[in-house]
Amino acid sequence: MTGLASVWEWIQTQLLGMQWLSDLVGTILERMGLDLTTRVGGSLQFFIYDVAKITLLLWTLIFVVSYVQSYFPPQRSRRILGRFRGVQANVFGALLGTVTPFCSCSSIPLFMGFTGAGIPLGVTFSFLISSPMVDLGSLVLLMSIFGARVAVIYVMAGLVIAVCGGTLIQNLHLDDQVESFVRAGNGANGEEEWVPTRKERLHGAAEQAASTFRKVLPYILVGVGVGAIIHNWIPQAWILGLLGNGNPLGVVAAVAVGIPMYADIFGTIPVAEALLARGADLGTVLAFMMAVTTLSLPSLILLRKAIKPKLLAIFIGVCALGILLVGYGFNAGQVLLGL
Numbered sequence: 001m002t003g004l005a006s007v008w009e010w011i012q013t014q015l016l017g018m019q020w021l022s023d024l025v026g027t028i029l030e031r032m033g034l035d036l037t038t039r040v041g042g043s044l045q046f047f048i049y050d051v052a053k054i055t056l057l058l059w060t061l062i063f064v065v066s067y068v069q070s071y072f073p074p075q076r077s078r079r080i081l082g083r084f085r086g087v088q089a090n091v092f093g094a095l096l097g098t099v100t101p102f103c104s105c106s107s108i109p110l111f112m113g114f115t116g117a118g119i120p121l122g123v124t125f126s127f128l129i130s131s132p133m134v135d136l137g138s139l140v141l142l143m144s145i146f147g148a149r150v151a152v153i154y155v156m157a158g159l160v161i162a163v164c165g166g167t168l169i170q171n172l173h174l175d176d177q178v179e180s181f182v183r184a185g186n187g188a189n190g191e192e193e194w195v196p197t198r199k200e201r202l203h204g205a206a207e208q209a210a211s212t213f214r215k216v217l218p219y220i221l222v223g224v225g226v227g228a229i230i231h232n233w234i235p236q237a238w239i240l241g242l243l244g245n246g247n248p249l250g251v252v253a254a255v256a257v258g259i260p261m262y263a264d265i266f267g268t269i270p271v272a273e274a275l276l277a278r279g280a281d282l283g284t285v286l287a288f289m290m291a292v293t294t295l296s297l298p299s300l301i302l303l304r305k306a307i308k309p310k311l312l313a314i315f316i317g318v319c320a321l322g323i324l325l326v327g328y329g330f331n332a333g334q335v336l337l338g339l
Helices: 002-016 019-031 039-069 074-081 086-099 104-116 121-133 136-146 148-171 186-190 198-232 236-243 250-258 265-277 282-294 297-304 309-336
Strands: none
Touching: 002 019, 019 039, 039 136, 039 198, 039 265, 086 121, 086 148, 104 121, 104 297, 121 148, 121 282, 121 309, 136 148, 136 265, 148 282, 148 309, 198 265, 236 250, 250 282, 250 309, 265 282, 282 309, 297 309
16 A cells, blocks of 8 residues: 555656656756745746646647547537436536536537537536536646545536536526527538548647647746746735635635636646645635636626526526535535545
């Protein structure tokens, strides 16, 4: 058991957390004459290390996820989803969201396609909730920051929100709250499905990795920059006062701050990492991440073009309630179980 624990610790700290990279960056900066104990030195090390770490993980993860995703084109996904009924369909819709694009805005066109193809509304919402909130890439990145136990619980909580939210929306019978042009788009059922070769899948995955990286790089740089400022310039007492366990409304504040922002999971994690390091509660940090990735204002504006205000309000309410429960649940677990 000791040997397995040592191997896992190495995987956690060196392979996923890339502690060797942090040490390397620190050594290079010190040889350049920079004092890492100063705010400027600490900020620069945080920025270079996090950008390099996320970039290395990002290329690998997007390539793998894109390759897996090539087996689930929209036509095939519609056929698979059409075989399930009830909660099973919501579960599969949520799981399908884990192998789709990383940001909420990217998921909305697929949501519209599934809805237009006649997939039950609740199932498409389970997909829409889980796609930006939890994915294969976020699982690995979360493990690199928060550890395997927290990452797995986070992903499971996100899937529960997606399944419960989709089931609730299905039972409310809100099909009339979808804009007519979305429902009229069911002609896609007749599209011929192209089956790529393995070489084409690999080439497509590489192209997708490059394309996605170019799109998310600005958010990574901004996210890491904000994280560096939080990590080295904002007094810890401020973070503790707003997002620490001394403020019972810390989770609410984190969600309220997160909604107006727009970033994918890769741009959000550096900010979350810095907040956690400065003393913010774990549940509060994770609630902030969920709010940014799932309920960002730009994605809600785009979603409004496809659904009517009543359904949009219910979607926001369901997601917000689920995120708040996750946040307070993690905070309680942090105290009681030592998460």
